[in-house]
Amino acid sequence: MPWLESRSRRINYELTGPDDGPACILVNGLTQYIKLWMPFRDGLVARGFRVVSYDMLGQGQSDKPRLFIDQSDQVEVLRALIDTMGPRPIFVGGISFGGVIALRYAIEHPDTIAGLVPMSSFAEIPPQLMRLGVAMRTALVLGGTKYLQDLLFPMNFSNAWLEAKADIIDLATYRGWLINDVYALQNLMESFLEFEPLTAKLSSIKVPTFIMTGEFDFLTPRPLQDSLRTHIPDSAMVIIPRAYHAFTLEKAELAAYLMARFAEDVMAGRFQGKKSVWIGPEEVGGELTPFPEGFDHLRSIPVRIKAPEPAIQREPAAS
Amino acid sequence: MNVVLGPLEKDGRIPPHQQTRIASFLVSAHAAQARQLATAMPLRIRYAWQLELHSQYCRELEIISLLTRSTTWVPDPQLFFLMWQWEMAWQPQPVHAAGDHHEALLVDMAALGHAVHAGIRPAALLPESVDPTDPFVVAMRRIEFESGRLIQAQILFLKGPQLVAVRDDVAAAVERRHAQVRELWTAMLKGMNVGIE
Numbered sequence: 001m002p003w004l005e006s007r008s009r010r011i012n013y014e015l016t017g018p019d020d021g022p023a024c025i026l027v028n029g030l031t032q033y034i035k036l037w038m039p040f041r042d043g044l045v046a047r048g049f050r051v052v053s054y055d056m057l058g059q060g061q062s063d064k065p066r067l068f069i070d071q072s073d074q075v076e077v078l079r080a081l082i083d084t085m086g087p088r089p090i091f092v093g094g095i096s097f098g099g100v101i102a103l104r105y106a107i108e109h110p111d112t113i114a115g116l117v118p119m120s121s122f123a124e125i126p127p128q129l130m131r132l133g134v135a136m137r138t139a140l141v142l143g144g145t146k147y148l149q150d151l152l153f154p155m156n157f158s159n160a161w162l163e164a165k166a167d168i169i170d171l172a173t174y175r176g177w178l179i180n181d182v183y184a185l186q187n188l189m190e191s192f193l194e195f196e197p198l199t200a201k202l203s204s205i206k207v208p209t210f211i212m213t214g215e216f217d218f219l220t221p222r223p224l225q226d227s228l229r230t231h232i233p234d235s236a237m238v239i240i241p242r243a244y245h246a247f248t249l250e251k252a253e254l255a256a257y258l259m260a261r262f263a264e265d266v267m268a269g270r271f272q273g274k275k276s277v278w279i280g281p282e283e284v285g286g287e288l289t290p291f292p293e294g295f296d297h298l299r300s301i302p303v304r305i306k307a308p309e310p311a312i313q314r315e316p317a318a319s
Numbered sequence: 320m321n322v323v324l325g326p327l328e329k330d331g332r333i334p335p336h337q338q339t340r341i342a343s344f345l346v347s348a349h350a351a352q353a354r355q356l357a358t359a360m361p362l363r364i365r366y367a368w369q370l371e372l373h374s375q376y377c378r379e380l381e382i383i384s385l386l387t388r389s390t391t392w393v394p395d396p397q398l399f400f401l402m403w404q405w406e407m408a409w410q411p412q413p414v415h416a417a418g419d420h421h422e423a424l425l426v427d428m429a430a431l432g433h434a435v436h437a438g439i440r441p442a443a444l445l446p447e448s449v450d451p452t453d454p455f456v457v458a459m460r461r462i463e464f465e466s467g468r469l470i471q472a473q474i475l476f477l478k479g480p481q482l483v484a485v486r487d488d489v490a491a492a493v494e495r496r497h498a499q500v501r502e503l504w505t506a507m508l509k510g511m512n513v514g515i516e
Contacts (some may be wrong), residue, residue, distance in 0.1 A: 066433065066493045067477055128389075144467045174447075182467040183437040183474065 004054075006080040007073060012061040013054035013081060017045040022089040022114070022263060025052040025081060027098030029120075029246070030188065031149060031176050033060030040248045043256025043284075049263070050088075052081055056073045056098065056188070064184035069191045074101045075108060082112055093117035093261045095248050096220065097188070103198055103228070107203045114203065115266045117259050119212040122224040123231070124197035129220065137189045145177045145185065155219045156246035202231035208271045209235040210262040212255065212280075214243030222298055234273040237290060239297070240280040257284040320514035323446040331450035335391040337511050338455050342390035343398050344405065344507050345462065346383055348435045348500070351409035353379035360385060363516045371472045373431075378469055382462055389454035401507065408499055416488035426482070426492055434474040434496040436466035439504055444513065 004011040014034050023046050026037050037053040044051050055062035057077055058069050064072070078101060082090055090113045094102030099121025106116045122129065140148040153162065153169065162169070209232045213225040223238070229237040238258060240247050248255050258280060265271040277291040296303045324333050324341075356376040364370060409431065413423035442463040449456050476482075482489050505515060 066437070066488050066497055067474070140467075141471055142468065144464050178443055181437060181440075183433070183470055186474070 004077070004080055004084070006057075006077045009057060009063040009065070009066050009073075011057065011063070011075075011081070012075050013052060015050065015052055016041055017050040018048060020088075021048045021050040021052065022091070022267060023050045023052060023085045024091045024093060024259065024263065025078070025085075026054075027078065027092065027094030027101050028053070028056055028059065029094075029096030029098050029170055031145070031152065031185065032056075032095075032098075032182055033176075033179055036249060039252035040256045043253045043283050044260055047257075047260040047264075049091075049260065050085070052085070054081060056101070058184045058188040060179050065187060066183070067187065069184075069187045071101065071104060071195055074191075075104050078102070078105045079109060079112075082109075089114040089263070089267055091115045091117060091259070091266075093119060093259055094121065095119040096121060096245065097192055099194070100192065100198070102177045102229055103202070103205070106209075107198065107201045110204065111204050113207055115271075116207050116209040117212060117262065118209070118225070118228055119248060119255070120214060120225075121211075121215055121228065123199045123202055123228055124224075125193070125195070126224070129224070130193070133189065133193050134220065137186065140182060140185055140189065140199060145180050146173055147175045148185070149176050156244055157214055157250050158242065158244050159176070159217070161244075161250045168228055199227060199231060202228060203233060205232045206234070208262075208273055208274075210259070210271075211237040212247070213237060214245060214247045215239050215241050215246045216243065216245075216251055218275065219245040226298060229275055229277070232273075233275075234271075236271075236273045236276045236278060237311055238278045238280045239291070241282055253284050254280070254282075258288075288312060303304060320509070320512055322514060324444045324449075324511075324513060325446050327331070327446060327449060331448065332391075332453045333445075333455055335393040336395060337513075338390045339393050339395050340398070340401075340489065340507060340511055341444075341454075341459075342386045343395070343402065344504065345439070347378050347402060347405040348387050348409065348439070349382045349386075351375065351406070352428075352432055352435060353383065355431070359425060359428060371466065371475075374474050375469055378465060385458050385461065387429070389458040391455065397510070403502060410504055412492075412495075414485075414488055414492040416485045417482065418485075426477070426489055427496075429473040429476045430492040430496040431500075433470060433477065433493050434500040436470035436473065438497050438500045439466070444515070455472070456464070 001012060001014055004013055033055050034053045041051045041053055058064050075225050092102045092105060092113050099118035102116060103123055136148060211225050211228050213222055216226055225237055229235050230317055273304050277297045278288040279291055281287055291297045294304055296305050324337050327348060353376055354370055360372050392484055411424055412427050414426040415423050417423050417426040440463055441459040445456055475487055508515060
């Protein structure tokens with residue numbers, strides 16, 4: 001497994017897929033590590049992509065700074081990884097925390113990538129997310145990594161998945177506990193709780209951007225993804241049916257198919273974002289459907305968008 | 320080299336010579352913490368943050384007491400040399416950039432505490448097949464769990480506003496203590512044919 005040096009820190013990363021393929025770089029979320037990308041990664045490799053997955057600074061086998069992790073360090077790691085890929089189309093996908101790093105990268109280095117895929121991500125921390133984040137930090141501090149994971153499982157997955165995977169959840173929790181350190185996760189969480197909102201800078205993202213959101217994601221609900229869509233000029237948002245926050249794990253093949261399809265559309269010059277909203281297919285190979293016109297995609301019940309009030313014609317002021 | 324403790328005894332317990340070596344290391348490290356905290360604490364508590372020191376002092380004593388009572392001890396001649404080596408390492412290394420001598424000692428104490436609580440993960444060395452009701456196993460899990468809480472005092476202090484101006488020196492001191500603790504911990508484990516690198 002190769003190692004990357006960035007600002008004297010070692011990053012554990014993995015390369016898969018054809019040497020000469022277009023690249024997809026995957027940025028993980030909190031408590032995740034390289035191996036958890038495997039089914040998603042395999043979906044991309046099957047479609048001819050060269051995939052880079054890595055442990056974010058502070059997670060997995062990558063170095064864990066003892067006291068401070070700056071988001072700029074995470075962006076620098078991503079830049080160093082992208083540099084190793086040479087001249088080829090490069091697509092960056094990030095989930096949750098990883099999506100924030102991907103967004104920051106696209107803002108700071110707009111000319112180095114061909115496309116961006118924020119998944120279950122956000123550019124600001126409104127009160128609900130802040131309180132959830134603070135509660136998760138407290139859970140980590142008082143209850144340890146395992147307690148945090150116990151909280152995250154129901155936030156990330158559907159009942160069906162939790163039921164089907166009941167026999168491996170203990171093992172997954174154990175591995176997550178083993179590979180992560182409390183202090184490092186705490187540093188990572190604090191770097192996000194203190195971060196400056198990116199919303200005002202999103203308009204500087206010039207690359208085609210495909211925002212992916214789970215229909216039932218209540219950890220980072222749809223308005224957070226929609227804020228990305230309305231601010232990033234060449235963007236489209238797809239709602240993945242019946243998906244929760246961690247759909248790169250629960251619906252890995254479908255999510256990989258959607259990312260690959262976006263990248264293929266960009267490379268073929270077919271992608272037209274237009275800040276559009278789509279409903280994703282239920283299965284790999286299915287088509288995207290435009291969100292029904294006239295309905296509010298931010299509601300859970302079918303609510304029609306109110307027609308704008310006609311402007312009142314004013315009489316010219318008497319002189 | 321094994322990545323976990325063992326091979327286990329027939330009854331699923333950690334071999335006594337491994338228990339003895341690990342418990343000795345932990346007693347040495349946590350006793351050093353307790354001594355330093357006792358020195359740093361005033362006889363009469365005047366400020367709220369000093370309560371945190373007192374609380375931590377009590378938890379360190381609890382850890383030592385737990386270890387002495389849950390370990391199956393056996394004679395280990397090498398401990399004479401090892402204990403001397405460990406005790407020398409815990410000697411104060413004041414971080415003079417932090418301010419006066421007292422402050423310099425406090426930063427080092429916190430750096431060592433950070434390294435001991437974050438860098439040593441005894442529960443991660445337990446094999447999956449270990450008897451979960453064995454008092455030594457329970458103690459290892461308890462100590463690792465408590466360390467996650469105890470380290471909060473060090474994190475708050477080391478990241479606190481009073482040390483912002485010397486952030487790089489503080490970070491370097493923490494790195495030094497981590498490297499030192501890790502070296503001693505891995506050497507001790509290697510002596511039992513257990514490798515965590």
